Amino acid sequence: QSLEKELADSIKEGQFFLLFQPQTSADGQLLGAETLIRWAHPVKGMIRPDLFISVAEETGLIRQLGQWLFEAVFRQIQIWRRQKVNYPHHLAINVSPLQFVDPSFVENLQKQVLYYDIEPSEIVLELVETGLLDNKHETLDKLHKLRAMGFKLALDDFGTGYSSLSYLKDLPLDILKIDKSFVDDLQTPSTLKLVHAIVDISHNLNLDVVCEGVEHKWQVNTLKEMGCRRFQGYYFARPLQADTLVDWQFAPA
């Protein structure tokens, strides 16, 4: 059976689940988490999102999957609240460009936060450049509405696309996520200088910076010296199950 066909059924059959990757301070204090979807396929085993998100986008199923994703995160927040555990105050959710350009995206999200009694200021929407490019007027209108509702807005994967500085100037954003490819390449002097400049610009524009894909202590130290205060990567933690996340504490190797 094709992946497309299976995707449609799998949403109904509850084969998707969420993991949460900690976002921390330089010394490993939990500041937030990014939600990462997984597909537990009954036959093929675990399928990574790199494979099925693009299929979902091509087939239009991403709208349904995106809807499921928000509901799954919001239900998880309700569970944490009921358990009276301390869950991270910023939960980041990846938004596919195709979800974002949907004319009813803002309205649907509004309904969901009301229904699940969610405080939008606890939610970070991770957006990518594609989709923010298309219709400038509509994009700005949506971003302003989402922010007025209280959501935090992050620009994900910064540095991988065209990453025009005009995004940072023109779009109402709260957070910039520096892509792993930069963090990997910090030993190259030109990359180091570029990342330093991006961090400075971001902070001058009142954007928080999250450094992604941090795998080594030297990377944390280097980035910290540049003024970075938020980190996400295997050095601190891999994506975790919900109940592991709330008990998680950084233990340096």
Ligand code: G
């Ligand atoms: O989760 P991983 O660890 O494998 O993520 C791989 C890619 O899939 C990343 O680009 C990530 O942004 C994307 N991704 C992971 N979870 C989600 C999700 O819930 N929604 C969307 N749209 N993309 C996701």
Ligand code: G
């Ligand atoms: O107020 P209530 O009894 O629902 O709180 C239960 C638990 O949920 C508390 O221990 C608190 O840590 C957590 N909690 C309540 N409200 C919030 C909130 O707005 N943000 C976060 N992160 N946790 C909350």
Ligand code: G
């Ligand atoms: O594209 P996006 O930034 O949303 O997705 C984050 C992706 O990076 C996920 O696939 C996540 O599992 C992965 N990731 C997070 N931290 C690390 C890391 O330290 N090393 C590697 N190799 N991947 C990471």
Ligand code: MN
């Ligand atoms: Mn992301």
Ligand code: NA
């Ligand atoms: Na990224």
